[in-house]
Amino acid sequence: MLLYAQDEVGQVTEELIAEVASRCGVTPLQVDEVVGYYTMLHRKPLGKFHIQVCTNIACMITGGQELYEHVCKKLGVGNRGITEDGLFSVEEVECMGSCSWAPAVQVNYDFHHYMTPEKLDALIDAIRQTRKAQ
Amino acid sequence: MPQFNEPSPLEVKILTKRFQLPNSASIDTYLATDGYKAFLKAREMTPEQIVEEVKVSTLRGRGGAGFPTGMKWSFVPRNSPKPKYVICNADEGEPGTCKDRLLMEFDPHQLIEGMMIAGLAVDAHKGYIYIRGEYRYLIEIMDKAIAEAYARGWLGKNIQGTGFDFDCYTHTGAGSYECGEETALLESLEGKRGVPRLKPPFPAVSGAFQSPTILNNVETYAAVPAIIRDGGAAFAALGTPKNGGTRLFCLSGHLNKPGVYELPMGFNLLRMINEVGGGVRNGKKLKAVIPGGSSCPVLRADECDIPMDYDSLAKAKSMAGSGGVIILDEDTCMVRAAMRLMKFYQHESCGWCVPCREGTTWLKKILVRFHDGRGERQDIDMIGELSKSILGRTFCPLGDAAAMPTIAFVEKFRDEFEAHLNGKCPYGQH
Numbered sequence: 051m052l053l054y055a056q057d058e059v060g061q062v063t064e065e066l067i068a069e070v071a072s073r074c075g076v077t078p079l080q081v082d083e084v085v086g087y088y089t090m091l092h093r094k095p096l097g098k099f100h101i102q103v104c105t106n107i108a109c110m111i112t113g114g115q116e117l118y119e120h121v122c123k124k125l126g127v128g129n130r131g132i133t134e135d136g137l138f139s140v141e142e143v144e145c146m147g148s149c150s151w152a153p154a155v156q157v158n159y160d161f162h163h164y165m166t167p168e169k170l171d172a173l174i175d176a177i178r179q180t181r182k183a184q
Numbered sequence: 185m186p187q188f189n190e191p192s193p194l195e196v197k198i199l200t201k202r203f204q205l206p207n208s209a210s211i212d213t214y215l216a217t218d219g220y221k222a223f224l225k226a227r228e229m230t231p232e233q234i235v236e237e238v239k240v241s242t243l244r245g246r247g248g249a250g251f252p253t254g255m256k257w258s259f260v261p262r263n264s265p266k267p268k269y270v271i272c273n274a275d276e277g278e279p280g281t282c283k284d285r286l287l288m289e290f291d292p293h294q295l296i297e298g299m300m301i302a303g304l305a306v307d308a309h310k311g312y313i314y315i316r317g318e319y320r321y322l323i324e325i326m327d328k329a330i331a332e333a334y335a336r337g338w339l340g341k342n343i344q345g346t347g348f349d350f351d352c353y354t355h356t357g358a359g360s361y362e363c364g365e366e367t368a369l370l371e372s373l374e375g376k377r378g379v380p381r382l383k384p385p386f387p388a389v390s391g392a393f394q395s396p397t398i399l400n401n402v403e404t405y406a407a408v409p410a411i412i413r414d415g416g417a418a419f420a421a422l423g424t425p426k427n428g429g430t431r432l433f434c435l436s437g438h439l440n441k442p443g444v445y446e447l448p449m450g451f452n453l454l455r456m457i458n459e460v461g462g463g464v465r466n467g468k469k470l471k472a473v474i475p476g477g478s479s480c481p482v483l484r485a486d487e488c489d490i491p492m493d494y495d496s497l498a499k500a501k502s503m504a505g506s507g508g509v510i511i512l513d514e515d516t517c518m519v520r521a522a523m524r525l526m527k528f529y530q531h532e533s534c535g536w537c538v539p540c541r542e543g544t545t546w547l548k549k550i551l552v553r554f555h556d557g558r559g560e561r562q563d564i565d566m567i568g569e570l571s572k573s574i575l576g577r578t579f580c581p582l583g584d585a586a587a588m589p590t591i592a593f594v595e596k597f598r599d600e601f602e603a604h605l606n607g608k609c610p611y612g613q614h
């Protein structure tokens with residue numbers, strides 16, 4: 051429920067916590083405690099396109115670490131950083147269940163397998179292009 | 185749609201037999217290919233007969249621990265007045281593992297049918313599928329399959345006039361490895377922080393909402409329709425004694441053809457690497473294999489001529505785990521591998537019990553120091569000692585899962601740790 055609420059609002063806010071608490075019949079503190087536990091729940095805003103790069107073992111040994119460093123450099127942000135225009139954010143994540151098709155990247159909820167720095171660049175550029183066109 | 189690997193001609197397709205069909209996820213495809221027949225057959229059997237058939241199949245849990253499934257089901261007090269629950273663990277968080285997602289994407293009805301048969305066996309009428317939050321598209325696929333099943337009378341009240349009621353729901357995780365642990369999953373399902381419960385009572389007696397509960401992995405339930413349809417003995421015969429059937433092996437790492445392949449239990453690991461996975465990539469030599477997901481102790485190359493089943497791997501002091509087979513070539517730095525995995529366990533430790541929370545934190549600090557070229561000789565022993573002091577002292581097995589592979593890294597590749605003492609990685613990787 052919290053995850054779907056976050057998807058709607060963009061981040062976990064005080065109002066969101068209060069709303070979820072009242073709908074579930076619990077105190078805001080109880081909701082807050084749950085929010086603190088799960089890594090997919092964010093109190094800070096993320097980019098419109100949240101790029102999650104797996105650097106766990108299967109991805110690490112097939113280039114995931116380099117991929118992560120590459121995208122951080124390209125966008126000029128660090129872990130959980132967000133670009134100035136608010137379009138992108140980057141996060142180093144744990145295994146996302148794509149190990150056999152590594153290295154893997156997830157942009158919002160979309161999986162991208164057999165990733166390379168070039169393919170990731172192309173993906174980012176394509177997103178920028180379509181945003182400009184709109 | 186994400187891209188996946190091509191199948192291998194060496195596969196034995198039981199659970200994945202529909203994967204190549206067009207619209208394999210639709211209920212029409214399912215019904216046209218023996219779908220839901222096993223449920224109707226199970227409905228004619230007594231619960232004891234169903235459990236017995238699963239026992240005969242020697243099916244063991246595909247989620248990690250490898251517990252015999254039939255025996256697990258027999259622990260549920262059937263005549264308890266409380267409602268009972270069938271819960272499917274689709275949290276798939278163990279590094280190296282990526283099979284459950286395929287079973288849900290390409291054959292969601294097989295999973296639903298497996299859970300319904302489990303419901304018949306333990307007198308449960310409600311099923312929950314707990315899916316990790318990152319798998320949003322799979323939640324959508326499962327929800328669609330569930331809606332189709334309701335619309336066509338394969339879920340809900342009085343299913344196909346058999347008088348049996350069964351409801352099925354999905355539930356999302358939100359980014360936590362620990363929520364794959366069975367009791368933490370139950371906490372999370374109930375809407376709380378995913379921390380483990382003290383056992384006993386085991387979930388079979390008091391699980392979800394304090395009621396008797398069976399909890400199995402996706403692949404475990406997905407095997408049930410085939411077992412009931414073709415008989416437990418036929419399933420058992422596919423594998424090795426006490427290790428029946430096929431399983432989805434997730435080959436990853438330095439291979440020419442990494443991928444998920446369904447192979448009989450007991451398939452030889454070297455053959456798996458060379459014939460199914462196309463051999464180690466770039467003509468390199470094999471250094472080591474993590475045979476069942478990151479929590480399983482690593483095997484040196486000379487230990488890899490081994491049948492891949494629970495008992496053979498246990499004999500080799502490792503584990504079959506969740507079927508994630510990670511291949512490491514001769515250029516892999518084992519200090520880096522051990523360090524990265526400890527970072528993972530430290531990050532995912534839920535903090536509920538001290539040995540795990542503190543132990544993984546200290547081990548991470550030491551391994552990072554080592555990795556950064558500031559390790560000292562005494563650290564090598566300390567890594568081993570500290571790991572041993574976590575073993576068996578935690579609420580849930582996450583502590584063990586962090587400690588066991590670390591002990592193996594240090595014992596089997598001590599020379600590599602020593603080679604880092606002069607401040608440089610011999611592989612030039614960091």
Ligand SMILES: Cc1cc2nc3c(=O)[nH]c(=O)nc-3n(C[C@H](O)[C@H](O)[C@H](O)COP(=O)(O)O)c2cc1C
Pocket residue numbers: 244245246247248249250251273274275276277278361362363364365366367399400401402404580581582585
């Ligand atoms: C830290 C931890 C994480 C786990 N993660 C998973 C998981 O992601 N998926 C899973 O099926 N089992 C996982 N397990 C194993 C479950 O606790 C449980 O044994 C399993 O789901 C039982 O189903 P099975 O008998 O069908 O294997 C995990 C265990 C631990 C200790």
Ligand code: FES
Pocket residue numbers: 104105106107108109110144145146147148149152154279280281
């Ligand atoms: S290790 Fe990267 S997806 Fe599993």
